[in-house]
Amino acid sequence: MKVILPVLMFVLTSFGVYAQINFSATSLPPAMYGCGDWVTIDSSTNERAILIGGETANGAPGTNGAVKLMSQDSNLNWIEKYNFYLQADEPRTAFFYENNYVYIAFVTLFQELRIFRALMDGSANFTEVYSSYDIGYLRATITAIDINDDGFEDFLFSGYAYTGNTPDVGLIQNNGDGTFSSASPPANIPPANAGYYESGFLDNSGRKHLVIISAEVDAVFENQGNGVFTQVFVLENTPSRVHVAIIDLDNDGLNDISVTGPNGTSDSGTMLFKNLGNLDFQNYNSAYTGLPNTYYGETEYSDLNNDGYMDAIILGKLLDNTLITKILFGSDNFRFFGDEYIFTDQMGNPINLSSGTVDIHDYNSDGKPDVLLTGRAIVDNDIEPQTWLMTNTSTLSIDEFQQVSFTMYPNPARDIVSFKGIDAIKSVEVFNQLGQKVLSTKDAYSINIESLSTGMYLVQVQDANHRTFQKKLVVK
Numbered sequence: 001m002k003v004i005l006p007v008l009m010f011v012l013t014s015f016g017v018y019a020q021i022n023f024s025a026t027s028l029p030p031a032m033y034g035c036g037d038w039v040t041i042d043s044s045t046n047e048r049a050i051l052i053g054g055e056t057a058n059g060a061p062g063t064n065g066a067v068k069l070m071s072q073d074s075n076l077n078w079i080e081k082y083n084f085y086l087q088a089d090e091p092r093t094a095f096f097y098e099n100n101y102v103y104i105a106f107v108t109l110f111q112e113l114r115i116f117r118a119l120m121d122g123s124a125n126f127t128e129v130y131s132s133y134d135i136g137y138l139r140a141t142i143t144a145i146d147i148n149d150d151g152f153e154d155f156l157f158s159g160y161a162y163t164g165n166t167p168d169v170g171l172i173q174n175n176g177d178g179t180f181s182s183a184s185p186p187a188n189i190p191p192a193n194a195g196y197y198e199s200g201f202l203d204n205s206g207r208k209h210l211v212i213i214s215a216e217v218d219a220v221f222e223n224q225g226n227g228v229f230t231q232v233f234v235l236e237n238t239p240s241r242v243h244v245a246i247i248d249l250d251n252d253g254l255n256d257i258s259v260t261g262p263n264g265t266s267d268s269g270t271m272l273f274k275n276l277g278n279l280d281f282q283n284y285n286s287a288y289t290g291l292p293n294t295y296y297g298e299t300e301y302s303d304l305n306n307d308g309y310m311d312a313i314i315l316g317k318l319l320d321n322t323l324i325t326k327i328l329f330g331s332d333n334f335r336f337f338g339d340e341y342i343f344t345d346q347m348g349n350p351i352n353l354s355s356g357t358v359d360i361h362d363y364n365s366d367g368k369p370d371v372l373l374t375g376r377a378i379v380d381n382d383i384e385p386q387t388w389l390m391t392n393t394s395t396l397s398i399d400e401f402q403q404v405s406f407t408m409y410p411n412p413a414r415d416i417v418s419f420k421g422i423d424a425i426k427s428v429e430v431f432n433q434l435g436q437k438v439l440s441t442k443d444a445y446s447i448n449i450e451s452l453s454t455g456m457y458l459v460q461v462q463d464a465n466h467r468t469f470q471k472k473l474v475v476k
């Protein structure tokens with residue numbers, strides 16, 4: 001085990017747990033087996049448009065694979081902003097922003113790879129800058145990562161063999177002038193045969209590293225620069241054909257890894273890997289995390305109830321083929337045993353999707369994250385593609401005001417810390433800077449902290465209504 005880096009835990013400053021979690025549903029053009037993303041189209045206003053694509057009818061390939069950008073007009077209606085007119089289904093995307101342009105790459109079910117770019121002036125006026133209709137692989141995966149360390153993001157892709165080809169890796173290199181060329185990928189990056197490539201910042205090197213989930217290898221590859229990649233960590237018990245999220249799940253400033261699967265044949269479920277620093281990770285299985293065994297879907301994360309803990313937004317199939325689409329609220333770092341929220345449509349019927357996507361963005365800038373869901377629903381025993389924009393209409397607790405009067409004293413402290421301003425305290429928990437619980441007590445309005453060594457701690461108080469209040473405590 002490598003040394004744990006000193007980390008900054010207390011980035012959580014203001015707390016206002018919502019009194020009532022709620023989302024209102026807007027139906028958008030349907031898509032399943034596809035993509036759902038928020039793409040910035042205007043750099044001056046930060047306006048983001050919704051990228052939706054995939055099959056729009058039951059299993060029909062070809063012309064149904066349209067991918068569209070949707071944006072709001074002045075009446076706040078969602079309108080089609082741009083249509084990419086892809087040739088085939090199951091689009092997978094990767095995008096990046098460079099020199100005031102947005103670049104979007106697509107790979108589709110049958111060997112199509114196309115790259116578009118648009119000036120970020122709000123017009124979403126895209127130009128195709130690269131196209132291939134014969135990349136050799138179907139069900140490809142693609143990610144944006146600067147492979148040759150020249151400061152320009154490239155597109156790395158892979159897929160499983162089509163008509164007898166061996167699985168292989170492809171690289172479309174960014175020439176830095178808006179053009180792209182096919183190039184030789186680094187020799188030591190394995191193909192993601194029926195798998196997944198994801199890239200992201202996992203340390204402070206400034207380079208994106210690579211997470212590969214495939215039939216051959218599940219591992220983190222360190223990007224050492226200049227095209228040199230080295231396998232540094234094996235992601236144990238991860239299934240192939242999955243979704244990978246790279247996100248900081250415990251607010252320690254280091255991005256963690258979530259891998260969602262399996263194929264429906266095992267019970268490994270969603271695996272979480274806590275980033276310990278130095279590209280070392282700690283594995284948490286579903287028995288620990290409380291995340292269900294979903295497959296054919298995605299799990300993404302956001303603190304939707306504003307309590308300082310990341311919540312999991314889960315879309316997919318359970319092993320018994322039940323479809324679930326819901327929020328599991330985080331109750332502790334990497335643990336989701338709390339309450340849940342079931343998404344419903346305008347009529348109040350539960351939304352249950354598989355083979356789709358979850359994406360989160362505060363599109364209306366009200367400070368509350370909204371959720372975009374795409375996928376495959378079963379309606380009257382028929383397959384029906386659906387897309388839902390779930391606008392977060394949660395109401396702030398009236399206890400916001402009480403929180404202002406929530407006091408913890410003395411602070412700094414050495415022996416006893418007391419609390420005022422919360423009715424019916426149910427529990428008090430104290431966490432150190434590594435997020436480990438070091439003290440707890442129940443039904444008390446004070447806590448003895450004599451056993452704690454000097455330093456900064458996080459005190460979390462919960463009231464009888466499961467509302468959580470947090471404050472930093474300095475032990476002297």
Ligand SMILES: [Ca+2]
Nearest residue numbers: 146147148152
């Ligand atoms: Ca590059």
Ligand SMILES: [Ca+2]
Nearest residue numbers: 248249250254
């Ligand atoms: Ca983290």
Ligand SMILES: [Ca+2]
Nearest residue numbers: 303305307309
């Ligand atoms: Ca939360």
Ligand SMILES: [Ca+2]
Nearest residue numbers: 362364366368
């Ligand atoms: Ca919002």
